[in-house]
Amino acid sequence: MNIKLTILSIFLYFAGLSQVEFTASVNYNQVAINEVFTYEILSNQGSCQIYQPEFGGLTIVGGPYQSSSSSVMIVNGKRTQNKQIKYTYQLRGTKKGSYTIKPAQMKCGTETHKTEPITVKVSMGNESQTNAAPTTNKDFYIRISSSKSTVYQGEPFVVSLKMYSKKQPRGIEQMEFGEANGISKKDLNPNKQNYDTKQEIINGVRYYTVVLKQELCYAHKSGDLSIEPYYLSALFNKGFFQQYRQEGYSNTLKIKVKDLPANQPKNFNGLVGEFELDFNLNKNKVKSGEAIDLNITISGKGNLNSFDDPVLDLPKDFDQFDPDIKNNVKTTSSGTSGSISYDFVLVPTFYGDYNIPAYSFSYFDLNSKQYKTLSTGAFKIEVEKPDNAHGEIITQKKEVDIDETDIRYIHKNDQSTFSNSDIKAGSFIHYIGLGFPFLMLWIILFMKKRQNNLSDEDRIKLIKKKAKKSASKYLVDCKQLQKQGKDADAIKELSAGLKAFLKFKLNLTESDLSAKSIERYLTDEATKSKFLSVWNTIEMYQYSPVDANQIDILIQDTEVLINTIDKQL
Amino acid sequence: MKHLILFISLSTCISGFNQTLIEKGNTAYEKELYDIAVQNYMEAVSDEQKSANLFYNLGNAFFKSNELGEAIWAYEQAHKINPADQDVIFNLEFANALTVDKLTSESKGIGSWLTRNIFSYSPNFWFYISIIAGLITVVCLYFFFTPGSHLINNLSLFLSTLFGFILIASFTFSVLHKTRLTSTSKVVIIEPNAKILVTPTIESETSFELHEGAQLDIKSTQDEWYEVQLNHNSGWILKDEVWVY
Numbered sequence: 001m002n003i004k005l006t007i008l009s010i011f012l013y014f015a016g017l018s019q020v021e022f023t024a025s026v027n028y029n030q031v032a033i034n035e036v037f038t039y040e041i042l043s044n045q046g047s048c049q050i051y052q053p054e055f056g057g058l059t060i061v062g063g064p065y066q067s068s069s070s071s072v073m074i075v076n077g078k079r080t081q082n083k084q085i086k087y088t089y090q091l092r093g094t095k096k097g098s099y100t101i102k103p104a105q106m107k108c109g110t111e112t113h114k115t116e117p118i119t120v121k122v123s124m125g126n127e128s129q130t131n132a133a134p135t136t137n138k139d140f141y142i143r144i145s146s147s148k149s150t151v152y153q154g155e156p157f158v159v160s161l162k163m164y165s166k167k168q169p170r171g172i173e174q175m176e177f178g179e180a181n182g183i184s185k186k187d188l189n190p191n192k193q194n195y196d197t198k199q200e201i202i203n204g205v206r207y208y209t210v211v212l213k214q215e216l217c218y219a220h221k222s223g224d225l226s227i228e229p230y231y232l233s234a235l236f237n238k239g240f241f242q243q244y245r246q247e248g249y250s251n252t253l254k255i256k257v258k259d260l261p262a263n264q265p266k267n268f269n270g271l272v273g274e275f276e277l278d279f280n281l282n283k284n285k286v287k288s289g290e291a292i293d294l295n296i297t298i299s300g301k302g303n304l305n306s307f308d309d310p311v312l313d314l315p316k317d318f319d320q321f322d323p324d325i326k327n328n329v330k331t332t333s334s335g336t337s338g339s340i341s342y343d344f345v346l347v348p349t350f351y352g353d354y355n356i357p358a359y360s361f362s363y364f365d366l367n368s369k370q371y372k373t374l375s376t377g378a379f380k381i382e383v384e385k386p387d388n389a390h391g392e393i394i395t396q397k398k399e400v401d402i403d404e405t406d407i408r409y410i411h412k413n414d415q416s417t418f419s420n421s422d423i424k425a426g427s428f429i430h431y432i433g434l435g436f437p438f439l440m441l442w443i444i445l446f447m448k449k450r451q452n453n454l455s456d457e458d459r460i461k462l463i464k465k466k467a468k469k470s471a472s473k474y475l476v477d478c479k480q481l482q483k484q485g486k487d488a489d490a491i492k493e494l495s496a497g498l499k500a501f502l503k504f505k506l507n508l509t510e511s512d513l514s515a516k517s518i519e520r521y522l523t524d525e526a527t528k529s530k531f532l533s534v535w536n537t538i539e540m541y542q543y544s545p546v547d548a549n550q551i552d553i554l555i556q557d558t559e560v561l562i563n564t565i566d567k568q569l
Numbered sequence: 570m571k572h573l574i575l576f577i578s579l580s581t582c583i584s585g586f587n588q589t590l591i592e593k594g595n596t597a598y599e600k601e602l603y604d605i606a607v608q609n610y611m612e613a614v615s616d617e618q619k620s621a622n623l624f625y626n627l628g629n630a631f632f633k634s635n636e637l638g639e640a641i642w643a644y645e646q647a648h649k650i651n652p653a654d655q656d657v658i659f660n661l662e663f664a665n666a667l668t669v670d671k672l673t674s675e676s677k678g679i680g681s682w683l684t685r686n687i688f689s690y691s692p693n694f695w696f697y698i699s700i701i702a703g704l705i706t707v708v709c710l711y712f713f714f715t716p717g718s719h720l721i722n723n724l725s726l727f728l729s730t731l732f733g734f735i736l737i738a739s740f741t742f743s744v745l746h747k748t749r750l751t752s753t754s755k756v757v758i759i760e761p762n763a764k765i766l767v768t769p770t771i772e773s774e775t776s777f778e779l780h781e782g783a784q785l786d787i788k789s790t791q792d793e794w795y796e797v798q799l800n801h802n803s804g805w806i807l808k809d810e811v812w813v814y
Contacts, residue, residue: 407633407660410598410626415591417618418692420751425696425743433700434740437707445714 020045022106024053024115025206026091027166031122033096036061039089040206041104041115044082048108055091056100058120062090093122101204118204140165140246142232146217150256153222154272154303155366156335159185159253161213161230168208169197170235170243175212178228182221183255186331188214216331218303222259226252260364265371271363273302273335277374279359285382292346292381296359299339302366304329310342313357317350317383348383355380460507468566471501475559482551490551491541494558498538501562505569527564534561590616591623598630606630621651625660632664638759638781640664642812645757645784649749649814652681653689668782669762672799687742688749695743702736756795756811758783763811765804769794776804787813 021044028037043050052064070083093099098121103114140163147158161177163169172195177185195210212232219225233247260272278297286292296310314320321344329338348354360375424430474497481490499513506521515535522528534557541554594609610627628643644661651657687695709729712721762780766773769791777799779785785797785806794805795813 404659404663407629407663408656410595410629411622411656412595414620414622415588417588417591417613417620417623419617419619421617423692423696423747423750425693425699425747430696430699430740430743434703434736437704441707441711444711448715 020108020111020113022104022113022115023201023206024101024104024118024204025201026101026118026120026204027206029118029120029204031093031120033122034092034094035122036090036092037120039063039091039101039118041087043085043106045085045106045108048106048113050085050087051105051107052087053104053115054102055089056102057095057097058091058093058099058101060089061092063087064089091120093120096122098122116201116204120204139167140234140248142212142230142248142250144227144230144250144253146253146255149254150258151219152258152272152364152366153219153260154270154306154364155218156273156303157217157255158188159215159217159227160211161232161250163210163212163232163234164200164202164207165234165236165246166205166207167236169210170237172210172212173233173235173245174231174247176231177213178230178250178252180217180225180227182223182225182257183217183219183227185215185217188216188331216335217255219255219257222257225255225257227255228252261370263371265362265373267360267373268362268364268371269308270306271302271304271361273300273304273363273366275300275302275304275363275374277361277376279376281379281381284380285384286348287384288348288351290347292348294344294346295341296344296376297339297341298361301335301337302363304336304338304340307340308361310359310361312344312346312359314346315354315356317348317352317354319347319349321345321347346381348381351383351385353380353382463504463507464569467501467504468562470504471497471562473497474500475555475562478555482548482555487546487548487551488542491538491546491554494555495538495542498534498558498562501565505565521569522565524568527561527568530557530561530564534558591626594626594630598626598633601633603630603633607634607636619646619650621647621654621657623647624650625654625657628657628660628664632660636759637664637667638757639812641668641782641784642757642759642814645755645814649688650692651689653685664782669780670783672783688746690746692746692750693743695739695746699736699739699743702732702739706732706736753813754787756785756787756797756806756813758785758806758811760810763806765797765799765802765806767804769796769805773805777802785811 021042024039024041026037026039028035031037039055041050064087066085066087068083068085070081073080073082098119101118101120103117105115106113142161142163144159144161147160148155151157161175192213195212198209200207200209213230229249229252231247231249233245235243235245238244276299278295278299280295280297282293284292294312298304298307309323309325312320324343326341326343327338329336329340356379358375358378360373362371362373364370365372474493478490478493478497481487481493502508502518503510503513506518508517515532518531518535519528522531534554537554538558541551590609590613594606594613597603597606597609607627607630610623610630613623614627624643624647628640628647631637631640631643641661641664644657644664647654647657648661706729709725709732712725713729758779758781760781762778763783764775765777765779765785767776768774779799783799785799788796788798788803790796790808791805793808795808795811796803797806797811
């Protein structure tokens with residue numbers, strides 16, 4: 001920051017004109033041996049008796065020289081007279097050491113006034129400069145100071161720039177402000193043109209002092225922060241028409257900034273101070289399409305400027321317009337204070353009961369040193385159907401906002417797992433499972449094909465093999481019938497059995513089944529005669545009644561015959 | 570034939586011990602004790618047991634305990650087992666969006682469509698399909714080879730050809746699916762940042778640097794090193810700095 005200031009007039013006046021002023025001062029409080037310095041007693045009471053103090057071993061070189069001045073001021077018709085008496089002594093120390101000038105006394109009737117004692121250090125030659133505190137004995141120096149040395153983050157404090165000079169300043173030429181990392185500064189009097197000059201006695205030395213700048217500061221970060229030196233050049237009178245310049249840098253100001261406690265609420269954004277939240281809803285029962293006025297006012301003391309505009313978490317069926325903001329925040333040396341008011345207009349577009357979640361914010365309370373949360377509280381708005389429409393006031397389809405801000409939740413339904421060994425693909429089982437049906441198919445088809453490819457002879461052989469089997473069926477039936485006494489039927493079965501056997505065995509057709517044609521196949525004579533006797537007996541028995549014993553013999557004979565023929569052919 | 574039915578009816582075995590571990594993990598996750606959830610899920614995984622849901626839940630637990638690389642690894646595993654799960658895809662994209670390195674590994678189009686539709690079934694799905702297709706083919710062939718009416722012959726020829734193709738396709742898919750599930754071809758970086766070196770030695774020069782969550786293809790492996798590839802760049806990375814999937 002570099003502000004060039006043209007020469008500004010400085011009005012000089014003395015504060016507290018009506019009060020008793022009685023002060024003593026030296027022009028240097030650190031001097032070399034035999035160096036002459038000045039001691040002054042100043043009083044604004046002309047009628048009082050002033051007693052010279054004890055100089056504690058210092059030698060009076062000259063004085064006291066008395067001088068007095070008086071001035072008359074008429075402001076708005078009011079006349080004030082100002083009188084000043086000054087006693088000047090010239091002193092010197094002859095030995096090295098610390099000397100104390102005792103208080104001077106002034107008696108005004110019964111009242112006694114005393115000045116402060118002054119300590120003067122007398123040292124060898126140049127030593128005075130090296131041992132001296134850097135600022136105490138200069139003709140001109142500037143300082144910056146803070147109203148608080150330890151602050152919380154966001155807590156306001158005031159930094160003042162003050163100039164000290166032994167001569168009365170004529171004007172300010174230039175000011176530069178040092179950087180302050182992590183601290184935001186706000187000039188309390190940005191358009192200051194006139195500076196008040198005061199007189200102060202510091203360690204017995206009289207200085208003209210001017211407060212050049214006051215800044216309201218907030219720290220943004222914690223730790224030991226520092227404000228870099230400020231630069232100032234001022235002009236002084238030399239004689240009547242000449243001016244000379246004095247310039248210098250101030251000290252570096254250290255500020256210790258404490259971090260806010262760690263348990264910050266979620267809706268905390270750095271507000272520090274004392275606040276109040278005022279919330280007002282003009283109605284909570286409306287028809288859809290009607291407007292609702294909602295007012296949120298934040299008032300209090302603290303860094304209101306860092307307050308974030310409230311965002312209402314409204315249902316989608318509410319039209320919300322940008323709030324009307326009334327900012328009434330003032331900055332004073334005690335910090336910013338005031339109120340910010342937000343007027344929202346809400347228009348429900350659909351009927352129903354809506355719960356509006358609370359709007360809340362948190363701040364750090366400097367008095368109780370803890371976080372506090374202010375909330376509007378959740379509230380309910382009842383929206384009724386409009387009179388004209390049947391609730392069908394939606395003119396266009398609304399888009400459903402889907403904004404996933406987090407990963408999706410875990411799956412809890414299916415917890416079955418598998419391992420690599422559970423995978424059957426490409427395994428032995430897989431090949432067996434695929435190959436086995438095909439192998440079976442091949443075997444089945446092969447078998448069938450073999451059956452189809454048999455020659456006639458083979459087929460006859462196969463039928464012949466079956467011949468005895470088919471005959472035995474008839475014989476079993478025959479035996480059963482015979483036991484039941486149905487002789488005629490038994491003989492019929494026996495005949496059918498023998499014929500069936502011969503038909504299959506000799507591969508004959510039904511018409512060929514005669515004794516003569518069968519005879520030809522039988523090569524063995526014994527068998528031939530046996531066959532003829534059995535055949536004829538069966539023929540005969542079919543038409544004439546016979547004894548049961550004879551049927552038994554016949555059945556046995558037939559069985560023997562079948563066995564014999566079967567073996568022979 | 571009875572043997573075949575027996576083979577088919579063999580279902581995937583489910584380990585009861587694993588299920589309690591997963592349930593423990595789920596309970597811990599619900600209580601927002603993500604470290605404990607990770608522990609339980611990892612124990613279940615280390616038992617050679619896996620499922621899309623288990624890896625998905627593990628990924629969520631890793632994600633919630635701010636282990637981005639491990640979370641991506643688990644999501645990728647889940648994606649491998651079930652490429653059609655939308656939740657897995659969403660969370661994987663969500664996690665990938667938080668990685669430092671923006672790598673273009675989007676695979677959309679016919680390849681990903683095939684992957685989604687072929688490999689999203691249970692691990693033995695194509696095995697069963699191939700067995701069933703085999704049986705139907707055999708039955709159709711039987712009818713084809715047995716003398717019968719003209720219609721039956723033609724129909725059985727058509728069906729046996731159709732199911733023959735299904736058999737070949739499902740057998741191929743089953744083998745490919747097994748390969749997909751049992752082999753590993755990629756790595757994900759789990760260290761906050763990792764150097765990809767020019768040669769597999771500690772003193773080697775750095776080829777390029779990547780951060781947690783970046784995914785690379787494995788080209789080859791040597792001792793404690795992987796040779797990895799990203800787009801057309803390749804280099805060597807320590808096995809300790811990555812997890813394979």
